[in-house]
Amino acid sequence: MSTLGLKLRGLRVKSGYSLRKAAVAIDIDVAILSKMERGERKFSKELVLKLADLYKANSDELVIDFLSEKVLYELEDEDFGLEALKVAEKQLKYKKQKDV
Amino acid sequence: MSTLGLKLRGLRVKSGYSLRKAAVAIDIDVAILSKMERGERKFSKELVLKLADLYKANSDELVIDFLSEKVLYELEDEDFGLEALKVAEKQLKYKKQKDV
DNA sequence: ATTACCTTTGACAAATTATGTCAACACAAA
């Protein structure tokens, strides 16, 4: 179950692309795209951006989903995942504020 | 700058271990521990637990720091890091609740 | 100044993961 995969598959179908055509358009093997859409392989940010562009979709939300999945992947089966996210958030906020 | 590294170094010194002795105790090369404490290499969860045990420290906080650093590492230089964390948190909460 | 510690550094090998390539399969529609 991959939110990003589902979204991108939905966008692809809505845009009228077959897997093969979309894969050719962004210059990767069909097998890879198939697997990525089904969550069997991880997307790369680069490909997410290419697909967003191809489907004329807003890339921000897709990138956020992409990053979120990457993060959740690191935390799977961790007892303290939620606590870790909170700590990470705090540090990120602090860092951001500091950069101003 | 690594929170976890600093904490573990502090604990080590407080516990009276030299780098070498601590490394031997948890069965890794000194070089690795040195680099990990200074944030030049990433800790593994396994080693964090071993060190927590060695220093008789509570492991929960250390593991949380460990995970948090892992997450932040994935998000470094990302414009939407904070948004991604929020999404990840929401999904994790949902998943947790569902498991009950 | 030599001995005995300590920590750091960098080069390298080994192992593990990630990524790319390909060919074949199954299904349905024309």
Place this chain on the structure above:
DNA sequence: TTTGTGTTGACATAATTTGTCAAAGGTAAT
């Protein structure tokens, strides 16, 4: 049957992570 669809698995290649080692530099005591 041919064409188009998506899926699968085996395999090679590339990239990253991890482990090993030897040497260097520092400090302090003898």
